[in-house]
Amino acid sequence: MDFEMSEEQALIVEQVRRFVRDEVAPLEANLDPDASRLEPEDQARLTKMTREMGLYGLGIPPEFGGPEIDIVTQTLIAMETSQHRAGLYSPCYGAFGGAGLAQLFEADDYQKERYLFPMLRGEKRGFFGLTEPSGGSDPARAIRTKAVRDGDDWLITGTKIFISGADVADFGIVFARTDASKGRGGVTCFIVDADTPGFHVRRVVHTLRSGHYGTELQFEEARVPHRNVLGEVNRGFAIANDRLTRQRIPYAAGCIGVAIKAQAMCIDYAKQRETFGAALATRQAVQWMVVDNEIDIRTARWATLAAACKAKRGEPYRADAAMAKLLASEGASRVVDRAIQIHGGYGVTKDFPFERWYREMRIRRIGEGPSEVQRIVMARELFDQALY
Amino acid sequence: MARVRLDKPWRPLDAATVADLRGELGVYQLADDAGRLLRIGYAGGRSLFGLRGELGAALAANEAARFRVEVTAQYLSRYEELLMVHKADFGDLPPGNAADGRRRLGRLSPG
Numbered sequence: 144m145d146f147e148m149s150e151e152q153a154l155i156v157e158q159v160r161r162f163v164r165d166e167v168a169p170l171e172a173n174l175d176p177d178a179s180r181l182e183p184e185d186q187a188r189l190t191k192m193t194r195e196m197g198l199y200g201l202g203i204p205p206e207f208g209g210p211e212i213d214i215v216t217q218t219l220i221a222m223e224t225s226q227h228r229a230g231l232y233s234p235c236y237g238a239f240g241g242a243g244l245a246q247l248f249e250a251d252d253y254q255k256e257r258y259l260f261p262m263l264r265g266e267k268r269g270f271f272g273l274t275e276p277s278g279g280s281d282p283a284r285a286i287r288t289k290a291v292r293d294g295d296d297w298l299i300t301g302t303k304i305f306i307s308g309a310d311v312a313d314f315g316i317v318f319a320r321t322d323a324s325k326g327r328g329g330v331t332c333f334i335v336d337a338d339t340p341g342f343h344v345r346r347v348v349h350t351l352r353s354g355h356y357g358t359e360l361q362f363e364e365a366r367v368p369h370r371n372v373l374g375e376v377n378r379g380f381a382i383a384n385d386r387l388t389r390q391r392i393p394y395a396a397g398c399i400g401v402a403i404k405a406q407a408m409c410i411d412y413a414k415q416r417e418t419f420g421a422a423l424a425t426r427q428a429v430q431w432m433v434v435d436n437e438i439d440i441r442t443a444r445w446a447t448l449a450a451a452c453k454a455k456r457g458e459p460y461r462a463d464a465a466m467a468k469l470l471a472s473e474g475a476s477r478v479v480d481r482a483i484q485i486h487g488g489y490g491v492t493k494d495f496p497f498e499r500w501y502r503e504m505r506i507r508r509i510g511e512g513p514s515e516v517q518r519i520v521m522a523r524e525l526f527d528q529a530l531y
Numbered sequence: 532m533a534r535v536r537l538d539k540p541w542r543p544l545d546a547a548t549v550a551d552l553r554g555e556l557g558v559y560q561l562a563d564d565a566g567r568l569l570r571i572g573y574a575g576g577r578s579l580f581g582l583r584g585e586l587g588a589a590l591a592a593n594e595a596a597r598f599r600v601e602v603t604a605q606y607l608s609r610y611e612e613l614l615m616v617h618k619a620d621f622g623d624l625p626p627g628n629a630a631d632g633r634r635r636l637g638r639l640s641p642g
Binding site for chain 2: 345353
């Protein structure tokens with residue numbers, strides 16, 4: 144196995160690295176340290192640049208207008224775009240676009256015209272409504288929101304929580320139970336317009352991320368036409384599961400990018416900062432922290448690229464993606480923690496990005512499936528079939 | 532669960548009251564003598580002296596007669612929430628937040 148970048152990959156990575164360093168990072172000097180958004184004119188300018196670079200819309204299949212960039216190269220790009228203060232959750236403030244709700248690529252023609260294409264053109268926004276107050280780690284069983292058939296429609300009733308972007312969305316993909324007698328085989332996926340009577344965004348859910356929030360949604364017999372069923376009735380869990388697996392690779396890559404940036408800052412600082420008459424870099428305690436950082440980074444990077452390579456080859460990669468997500472989120476958390484330790488008091492101030500990364504990285508060990516669920520995913524495969 | 536609306540009693544926006552504030556992060560509301568809300572703001576990571584600095588600036592600009600604050604590390608999401616709640620309650624943003632309408636603000640039905 145060879146992880147050496149091709150000439151084309153190296154050129155793209157260098158181009159993205161310069162973009163982050165020269166165009167994105169300087170803007171953050173004037174933003175609130177917790178900001179997740181740019182001024183609209185800056186956002187438009189950066190997006191125009193990524194379009195000119197031919198890198199806008201990563202994750203969108205070429206047949207829907209996305210660039211011809213494979214998942215390994217996308218992973219390498221994601222390791223670059225997160226290397227700034229807001230980069231973990233707002234890589235380059237969205238200037239590279241994205242696939243949005245990738246489940247809609249499987250939609251029928253009516254749904255594509257009404258939801259997918261406007262979303263890809265940036266005219267409509269969607270949200271992903273899966274998690275409920277009863278739990279998020281085991282969605283197949285935790286889903287209590289129910290949908291009952293009523294003529295040509297479905298009536299959806301229930302509550303969703305921690306849903307990002309529902310308050311600004313035009314529609315959402317909502318999972319509801321349509322057969323109470325079945326577990327994962329009784330869940331259906333619906334496309335719900337945000338102006339549907341009975342659909343409410345009840346409250347903002349504040350988290351460790353000041354610049355972003357989740358929302359709590361309530362459905363009170365929200366009437367949704369049958370043609371808004373995405374996929375097949377009672378086959379919705381497969382749609383959710385596919386998304387969760389696919390998301391884990393870029394999710395891991397984002398963590399790694401932040402860890403790489405934190406590590407570079409640690410090395411720079413340790414060379415400059417002196418204690419008791421010598422640079423921190425000469426102290427074994429600091430050297431070992433930096434070495435441990437590197438071990439965490441390389442372990443996660445290799446695991447994530449290995450998962451991406453499998454996905455590119457069309458091989459099953461669910462366990463590999465789970466391992467990458469676990470290694471990257473836990474390893475990067477340790478890297479950021481050590482970075483704070485090396486920077487001392489400055490490490491916990493808002494003058495540096497570490498305190499923000501520390502808070503946000505804590506969420507990464509839970510989001511897209513907590514570490515424990517990643518282990519469950521891997522264990523299932525280990526006991527079912529060999530991993531390699 | 533935290534309260535959605537900021538409904539603490541108004542305090543006079545004067546030098547002595549502002550001087551009593553600490554330099555913490557958080558959100559604030561400004562109102563006129565009649566208690567009409569004029570602007571919602573926040574003291575964030577770049578605010579010099581936090582809430583005391585922000586309210587001091589509002590006092591110096593003679594921007595309002597009253598204020599109230601809420602100390603919170605989630606100042607950005609709380610700020611947006613207060614804007615959304617105001618819009619849900621009154622159909623529009625406070626006059627001093629008109630410029631915030633440039634951004635896409637969320638919809639909330641707090642009930």
